[in-house]
Amino acid sequence: MKFFQSRLGTWTGFAAAALVLFGLAPLLLSGFRLGLLAQFLCYAIVAVGIGLAWGRGGMLTLGQGVFFGMGAYLMAMHLKMADAEFRNGPGAVPDFMELAGIRELPAYWAPFSSPVFTIAMILLLPTAFAVLLGLAVFKRRVKGAYFAILSQALAGAFAILLIGQQSLGGFNGLSRFRYFFGYNLDDPVNQQMLYFIAAGILLVVLAVALQLRRSRYGELLVAVRDAEERVRFLGYDAANVKVVAYAVAALFASVAGAVFVPIVGIISPASIGIVPSIMFLLGVAIGGRATLLGPVIGALAVAWAQTALSEQFPSAWTYAQGLLFVLVIALLPGGIASVAAVTKRFQRKPVEAAA
Amino acid sequence: MDLLVGQLFTGLSTGSILLLAALGLSLTFGQMGVVNMAHGEFIMAGCYTAYVVQQAVGDAGVSLLIALPAGFLVGGAMGLVLEALLLRRLYHRPLDTLLVTFGVGLILQQAARDVFGAPAVNVSVPEFLRGGVDLLGVTVPKTRLFIMALAVVSVAAVALVLRFTPAGRRIRAVVGNRDLAETAGISSRTVDAATFFIGSGLAGVAGVALTLIGSTSPTTGQSYLVDAFLVVVAGGLGRIKGAVVAAVALGAMQAVFETYSTASLAKVGVFIVIVVFLQLRPQGLFTLRTRSLA
Numbered sequence: 069m070k071f072f073q074s075r076l077g078t079w080t081g082f083a084a085a086a087l088v089l090f091g092l093a094p095l096l097l098s099g100f101r102l103g104l105l106a107q108f109l110c111y112a113i114v115a116v117g118i119g120l121a122w123g124r125g126g127m128l129t130l131g132q133g134v135f136f137g138m139g140a141y142l143m144a145m146h147l148k149m150a151d152a153e154f155r156n157g158p159g160a161v162p163d164f165m166e167l168a169g170i171r172e173l174p175a176y177w178a179p180f181s182s183p184v185f186t187i188a189m190i191l192l193l194p195t196a197f198a199v200l201l202g203l204a205v206f207k208r209r210v211k212g213a214y215f216a217i218l219s220q221a222l223a224g225a226f227a228i229l230l231i232g233q234q235s236l237g238g239f240n241g242l243s244r245f246r247y248f249f250g251y252n253l254d255d256p257v258n259q260q261m262l263y264f265i266a267a268g269i270l271l272v273v274l275a276v277a278l279q280l281r282r283s284r285y286g287e288l289l290v291a292v293r294d295a296e297e298r299v300r301f302l303g304y305d306a307a308n309v310k311v312v313a314y315a316v317a318a319l320f321a322s323v324a325g326a327v328f329v330p331i332v333g334i335i336s337p338a339s340i341g342i343v344p345s346i347m348f349l350l351g352v353a354i355g356g357r358a359t360l361l362g363p364v365i366g367a368l369a370v371a372w373a374q375t376a377l378s379e380q381f382p383s384a385w386t387y388a389q390g391l392l393f394v395l396v397i398a399l400l401p402g403g404i405a406s407v408a409a410v411t412k413r414f415q416r417k418p419v420e421a422a423a
Numbered sequence: 424m425d426l427l428v429g430q431l432f433t434g435l436s437t438g439s440i441l442l443l444a445a446l447g448l449s450l451t452f453g454q455m456g457v458v459n460m461a462h463g464e465f466i467m468a469g470c471y472t473a474y475v476v477q478q479a480v481g482d483a484g485v486s487l488l489i490a491l492p493a494g495f496l497v498g499g500a501m502g503l504v505l506e507a508l509l510l511r512r513l514y515h516r517p518l519d520t521l522l523v524t525f526g527v528g529l530i531l532q533q534a535a536r537d538v539f540g541a542p543a544v545n546v547s548v549p550e551f552l553r554g555g556v557d558l559l560g561v562t563v564p565k566t567r568l569f570i571m572a573l574a575v576v577s578v579a580a581v582a583l584v585l586r587f588t589p590a591g592r593r594i595r596a597v598v599g600n601r602d603l604a605e606t607a608g609i610s611s612r613t614v615d616a617a618t619f620f621i622g623s624g625l626a627g628v629a630g631v632a633l634t635l636i637g638s639t640s641p642t643t644g645q646s647y648l649v650d651a652f653l654v655v656v657a658g659g660l661g662r663i664k665g666a667v668v669a670a671v672a673l674g675a676m677q678a679v680f681e682t683y684s685t686a687s688l689a690k691v692g693v694f695i696v697i698v699v700f701l702q703l704r705p706q707g708l709f710t711l712r713t714r715s716l717a
Binding site: 126128130201204205208209210212213214216217218220221222224225226228229231232342343346349353383386387389390391392393394397398401 | 452456458509512513516517518519521522523525526527528529530532533536537645649652653656685686687688690691693694697698701702705
């Protein structure tokens with residue numbers, strides 16, 4: 069354990085992860101399975117953000133689907149615009165709008181024909197939104213369950229809003245993308261490229277999260293989680309500390325959504341509403357919410373299990389999901405990472421922890 | 424004028440449904456800080472209770488009269504089991520109860536899907552609640568009036584129990600200051616179980632009432648849950664008064680927003696209003712005065 073906390077250990081860990089993601093996985097997995105793994109990596113990127121906000125910061129964000137969805141829809145809008153321009157020239161209306169009877173391109177769609185603008189929006193819009201909402205909520209010391217419920221209501225409102233927007237595909241969402249910044253999405257080589265992009269982003273996101281954890285800021289974040297009042301009495305503004313973690317988590321989710329769209333080929337309100345938003349938390353809880361790698365491993369495991377089991381045993385898989393939530397949160401709040409500690413506690417004479 | 428009265432009525436009706444769903448939540452959330460995401464599934468259980476009772480009894484009127492207390496018992500029993508098996512161990516981790524009960528909710532939903540099937544089922548409305556009544560020039564469905572009356576009766580019953588019975592006094596004592604209440608000889612465990620029974624029972628009653636205005640599917644409860652939580656948050660923890668005002672206000676807002684825009688924009692509007700409102704009163708409409716820092 070000590071080794072992995074040292075500087076050398078960190079580099080070894082990252083090198084090993086890079087070797088697995090960039091070397092072994094593409095060698096061993098078929099194109100189809102690599103695509104699935106790329107999709108799971110997107111969930112893992114969201115999970116790293118949740119680990120930061122929830123595990124380290126104590127903010128139970130039940131609305132990460134909002135930020136995931138923002139990134140995904142922004143990217144999807146650009147891809148649809150690019151497809152339309154490729155077929156019918158500049159100013160053309162995307163195909164789903166023609167089907168819905170929308171002849172004029174809505175004004176807010178036009179700038180998304182620019183890739184630079186799209187990427188800037190993917191990075192800025194969800195972050196800015198999270199900062200604004202975070203300031204509004206945390207400055208007034210709305211926290212704990214109140215914050216969780218608000219974030220959940222936000223996810224619900226966002227999904228309902230999207231369903232009502234015919235110019236964003238409504239209930240069906242946006243799908244059928246042909247090109248990704250000029251690369252044909254049907255080409256297996258380009259699909260592999262998308263996998264590498266997702267894997268690269270995951271490593272970057274992990275590095276950012278690691279740096280945040282090790283910095284003074286990371287210490288402060290944990291302090292706010294465990295004793296917000298005390299931090300405030302020491303002269304820090306706890307709200308600012310929380311806003312930063314919340315915004316970083318939002319940014320991670322948005323980027324994950326943006327990569328998710330070309331990989332999976334569809335984004336719809338059904339995959340970003342209240343229930344999917346909470347489902348993001350399952351992997352994080354299982355892997356260990358306060359650890360760095362736990363959320364990643366948990367998210368990958370849950371996504372893999374979902375794919376493997378949900379089609380054959382849809383009913384049993386839902387029971388399993390429910391049971392996992394109950395058992396992991398109730399018995400193993402530290403996730404699998406804490407199994408060793410928990411068994412050790414059972415073996416020794418129980419000692420009252422100093423509260 | 425007609426439009427205004429009509430909207431006012433719609434708001435009151437939505438509000439009373441919200442109130443029925445939120446009343447039990449307000450009790451359990453307020454007293455124990457437990458965020459019970461399975462509350463929506465307790466509502467759903469009430470809906471299916473009404474369905475099962477009607478299948479057994481046949482006559483819609485008699486079955487409604489049986490289903491109301493039966494729904495209370497079914498919801499209450501589920502709440503008791505949940506409290507005794509899981510939540511009792513988690514009182515020191517209130518945020519975690521949210522995810523645990525979400526898991527319980529998932530299981531209950533799937534159980535309902537396996538037992539009753541995924542398609543929605545319908546409960547027929549008794550003869551004496553069919554049709555409408557003319558009120559101030561607006562035709563008002565009798566079922567909606569019945570739900571309003573039920574909401575009023577439920578609130579009154581809870582308020583009376585809390586204010587005038589020994590059990591209610593104990594509940595209020597534990598809400599006010601758990602440690603002090605224990606010192607005074609109140610068994611907070613028993614009180615917690617009792618509160619959870621009543622709160623979950625009210626969800627069952629809400630479920631029975633909902634069958635009068637809509638069909639029942641395994642996800643019925645979920646659709647009311649978030650709104651019900653918003654009512655509790657806006658009203659202030661554990662305050663019946665707050666829940667009543669917030670439910671009616673939210674219902675009215677929803678109705679007014681819907682008049683001027685779409686139902687989807689109305690939801691977003693309500694959300695924005697609540698965030699802004701929490702800027703002004705972070706603890707909700709009515710707050711218990713405590714000296715704790717939390």
